[in-house]
Amino acid sequence: MPELPEMENYRKLLSQHIINVPITGVTVNREKTINLAADEFAKTLLGARVVFVERRAKHILFHLHDGRRLLLHLMLGGLLFYGTEEERPERTTQVELAFGDHILYFMGLRLGYLHLLSVKESEAAMGKLGPELLDRRMNAERFAGLLKGRRGSLKSLLVNQHVMAGIGNCYADEIAFDAGLLPTALVQNLPPEAVTRLYGSICKVLTEATQIGGYMEMPFMTGDTVTGTYNDHCKVYDREGEPCLRGGGTIVKTELSGRKVFYCPDCQHAE
Template sequence: MPEFPEMENYRMLLGQHIINIPITAVTVNREKSINMDADAFAKALVGARVVYVERRAKHLLFHLHDGRRLLLHLMLGGLLYYGPESERPDRTTQVEIAFGDNLLYFMGLRLGYLHLLSVKESEAAMGKLGPELLDRRMTAERFAELLRGRRGALKSLLVNQQVMAGIGNCYADEIAFEARLLPSALVQNLSPEAVGRLYDSVRKVLTEATEIGGYMEMPFMAGDTVTGRYNDCCKVYDRGGEPCLRDGGTIVKTELSGRKVFYCPECQHEG
């Protein structure tokens, strides 16, 4: 599932290419991916302009010139591609939005969605999300306060969108590894020093992953050499049975609360 770095990468790229270009056509191939009749959706968007693209947690908000917003959640397996008809990706598209000669293709939205909302509706949809972890207002002290009084496994906390926004399976494991903490470590037992390491690890992993385009499996557009570069940088995620890059131990793959988990039992600990 695309997480903070992937969606932030998309946000930056979209901001470079679609801002203030009038939408000239809309094609809906899967009506369940949107929140209204397909014809009404297309009619409402043609002629509109995106004036700003915002990321909130794992969502993108396309701010339209008239105040309405398109809310995108790619969920599991969702992808974006931008280019002319001649570069149409060899995949099924659920929604296509044309900006002049180029189209923004929305793919993999079997579980994801693209909803046209009012400001009030979009704010309600985002209302229960936790704070952004790379926000300049997120200090080590505020991060520690987020954890205070929480109980349960570290990974379960990291992926809880109502506590902290934007982290999913991949980066939860990478953050735990960077902090030398087991994903199963109990949050209530973490020392202040361990919480400090965790805060530093959150910022380091999310910043580095964003800078090199996250782990998406295909480029955003022709010539894009950034998107997906983090695929080869994961230290533990999807590396079960392989040697740990830090101490040579063997990466373990298991499950925790129904989620797959990757960690090194040699260099990751309870606190």
């Protein structure tokens, strides 16, 4: 599932290409992906302009010129591609938005969605999300406050969107590795030094992953050589049985609360 770095990468690319360009065509191939009747959805969007693209956690909000917003959550397997009809990806699309001779293709949205909402509705949808960890107002002290009184495993905490927004399976494991902490480490037992180290690893991993395009499986558009390049930089995620890049250990895969977990038992510890 796309996480903060993937969605932030998409946000940057979308902002470069669709701002203030009128929507000239709307195609809905799967009505369950949207929250209105297809005819109403298309009629409302035709002629609309996106004036701002915002990322919140794992979501993207397209702010329209009339105040309404399109809320996108790609969920598991969702992808975006921006190109001409000739560049159409060889995949089934659920929704297509045309911006002149270029089309924004929404693919893999079997679980994901693209909803047209009012400001009030979009704010309600985002209201239960935790804070953004890369926000300039966040710091080590405030991060420690988020953990205060929390119990349970580190992995479960990192992926809890009500506590902190944007981290999923991949980056939770990468962050734990960078911090030298086991994903199973109990949050309530972490000393202050480990909490500070964890916050530093969160900022480092999420920033680096965003800069190199996250781990998406296909480019955003023809000629895009950035999107997805973090896939080759993962230290533990999906590397079961491979040697640890930090020492002589071997990456292990296990399961925690129904989620797969990757870690190095030699160099990651409980605190």
